[in-house]
Amino acid sequence: MANWNWLNSFLIMRFKLPVAAAIVLSLLLSACAGTQSRNTDPENDPWEGFNRKVYAFNDGLDKVVRPIAVGYDKIMPDPFQRGVGNFFRNLDAPVTFLSQLLQGKVDQSADTFGRFLINSTAGLLGLFDVATKMGIPYYNEDLGQTFAKWGYKDSRYLMLPFFGPSTLRDGPARLADSYIHPVGRAIHGRNQWGYYIVRGIDQRARFLDQDAELGRAYDPYVLMRDVWLQNRRYQIYDGDPPLEDYDLYLEEDLPE
Amino acid sequence: MNTLARLFLLLACFASSINIFAQTEGADPVSLVINTTNHIFSEVNDNFESYQSDPASLQTLVRTDLIPLLDVHYSSRLILGRAGRGIEKEKVDEFAEAMISLLVNRYSDGLLQFRSQEPVMVLPQRGDLNEKLTRVRTRVKLPTGGEAPIDYAFHKTSDGWKAFDVIVEGISYVTTYRNQIMPEVQDKGIDQVIRRLTSGELELAE
Numbered sequence: 001m002a003n004w005n006w007l008n009s010f011l012i013m014r015f016k017l018p019v020a021a022a023i024v025l026s027l028l029l030s031a032c033a034g035t036q037s038r039n040t041d042p043e044n045d046p047w048e049g050f051n052r053k054v055y056a057f058n059d060g061l062d063k064v065v066r067p068i069a070v071g072y073d074k075i076m077p078d079p080f081q082r083g084v085g086n087f088f089r090n091l092d093a094p095v096t097f098l099s100q101l102l103q104g105k106v107d108q109s110a111d112t113f114g115r116f117l118i119n120s121t122a123g124l125l126g127l128f129d130v131a132t133k134m135g136i137p138y139y140n141e142d143l144g145q146t147f148a149k150w151g152y153k154d155s156r157y158l159m160l161p162f163f164g165p166s167t168l169r170d171g172p173a174r175l176a177d178s179y180i181h182p183v184g185r186a187i188h189g190r191n192q193w194g195y196y197i198v199r200g201i202d203q204r205a206r207f208l209d210q211d212a213e214l215g216r217a218y219d220p221y222v223l224m225r226d227v228w229l230q231n232r233r234y235q236i237y238d239g240d241p242p243l244e245d246y247d248l249y250l251e252e253d254l255p256e
Numbered sequence: 257m258n259t260l261a262r263l264f265l266l267l268a269c270f271a272s273s274i275n276i277f278a279q280t281e282g283a284d285p286v287s288l289v290i291n292t293t294n295h296i297f298s299e300v301n302d303n304f305e306s307y308q309s310d311p312a313s314l315q316t317l318v319r320t321d322l323i324p325l326l327d328v329h330y331s332s333r334l335i336l337g338r339a340g341r342g343i344e345k346e347k348v349d350e351f352a353e354a355m356i357s358l359l360v361n362r363y364s365d366g367l368l369q370f371r372s373q374e375p376v377m378v379l380p381q382r383g384d385l386n387e388k389l390t391r392v393r394t395r396v397k398l399p400t401g402g403e404a405p406i407d408y409a410f411h412k413t414s415d416g417w418k419a420f421d422v423i424v425e426g427i428s429y430v431t432t433y434r435n436q437i438m439p440e441v442q443d444k445g446i447d448q449v450i451r452r453l454t455s456g457e458l459e460l461a462e
Contacts, residue, residue: 040439218440226432234426243391243409244428246421249334 040222044157044229051159055221058164062204066211069204083127084202089138090119090126095177099141103149111136140235143177144170148236157225162200165228285410285417286378288325289392293376296321300367307368314364319356322363327411327418328352334420335434339441347446354453355433370404372396388412391423 039048073081093116100109115131115138123130132138147169148155155169166174178184183195217223233241283291299317300307307314332352333340340348379393389411396404409421409428421430441449 040435218436222435222439223432226435227427230427230431231425239405239426240393241426243389244421244431246334246389246409246430249337249430249434 040219041157041225044154045225046156047158051157051225052221054159054161055224057161058159061162065200065204066208069201069208072201073205073208081202081205084198085206086119086123086129087126088199088202089129090116090123091181091183092142093119094182095143095180096139096141098180099143099146100139102143102146103141105139105141108137108139112139112141142173143180144173145236147173153236157229165224167229167232170232283416285390285392285408285419286381288410288417288419289394289408290376290378292321292325293394293396296367297372297375300371304368304371311364311368314367315360318360318364318367323356323360325419326359327413327420328356328359330411330413330418331355331420331430334430335437336441336446337434337438339438339446343446347450351446351450351453354450358453370396370398372398390417 039046041048045051076084093112097109097112097116100106100112115136118131118134118136119126119129122128129138144167152169155167158166158168158171160166160171163174187195214220214223296317300314307317329349329352332348332355335355336343336348336351374397377395377397379395381390381392389409392408392410394406394408396406398404405425407423408419409423409430410417410419412418421428423429437449
């Protein structure tokens with residue numbers, strides 16, 4: 001019997017993070033995912049066959065996760081859920097701050113720095129978003145967006161086990177993010193999953209509204225990919241992406 | 257103030273409050289968006305309870321106020337893409353009609369769900385602006401405190417500016433529907449897709 005403990009301890013020792021496990025696992029699997037039945041978007045999703053398998057895996061996992069998220073959503077009052085969301089968002093501030101500096105957005109990074117100070121103290125460890133009430137804007141930045149700004153704009157879609165939609169650029173970037181993240185840093189090297197489990201449930205609960213839409217879709221996999229990739233592009237362009245090339249849509253309409 | 261002046265003022269108020277139709281001729285996309293959305297928002301706010309108990313009347317409001325500003329036929333052609341090849345015009349019209357019903361339903365549901373009590377905010381125009389194609393960027397305040405970024409893509413038709421795509425947080429309705437509907441039409445044929453879209457309408461109206 002093969003002993004996979006070495007891999008386990010390797011991952012925990014070297015990378016110490018479920019993100020690492022997810023990326024390594026998905027890259028290993030993609031190497032052997034040669035057969036693809038169909039390809040709906042060869043440009044953005046050349047690994048569709050593999051991604052669909054991971055999607056199915058995550059979908060199976062969701063049979064367990066979703067009921068927990070539904071329970072959480074039912075039991076916890078809205079202000080509490082907002083507090084939890086604020087708490088997690090506040091902890092992302094160091095990642096945002098560094099990404100803004102790396103992108104040369106110095107003024108915006110000052111806002112993020114101020115937000116983190118105010119919300120961590122006056123906002124009681126981030127549970128209350130006092131900074132927004134004071135008019136300090138929130139920015140969404142991470143290393144994946146930074147790499148995109150530096151020129152790595154188009155990256156193939158990559159479905160990560162446990163974490164869901166990502167790209168070849170954003171998966172590893174997310175791993176690097178966790179080294180900057182205060183909680184990520186603190187729990188590296190320890191087998192502490194509690195933080196990720198709570199955060200995962202909180203995030204899953206935020207998407208419950210979209211379940212019906214996904215369930216109705218002709219191809220839920222494609223819907224999730226489209227929505228995620230378009231929204232990611234929107235984040236990379238700081239909310240102002242160029243319009244879709246609609247003419248191209250019509251050209252396909254013409255007989256060849 | 258004399259009676260004539262008062263009457264004139266009253267008429268002016270009346271005209272500006274009810275009507276987008278009067279302005280459609282030559283109106284620019286920004287004022288089309290502001291006037292229409294603010295009119296619909298305030299109408300829903302003033303009569304929220306009655307619309308809630310009678311969603312059909314809200315659908316009528318959306319149909320008469322919003323739909324004339326849209327070029328649903330153009331959107332439908334974009335959505336059908338190469339799946340629309342060789343399909344006769346009447347079928348495309350029928351498909352567009354089904355898309356309108358779906359849109360009216362979704363939009364009305366959204367109005368009741370995310371009741372916005374504040375007027376829509378339009379961001380300054382930037383880029384993408386030309387004689388034939390433009391984009392209006394807006395922010396809608398949500399009751400939960402957040403803001404929804406909603407953009408409208410407009411193109412110029414012989415009938416003035418018409419919106420043909422709505423983009424929420426970067427997610428284009430045309431692109432997203434296209435990637436669902438194009439393969440469905442290719443797999444099952446347009447008739448079955450039209451049937452599904454219109455039966456979904458019944459489902460939602462229940």
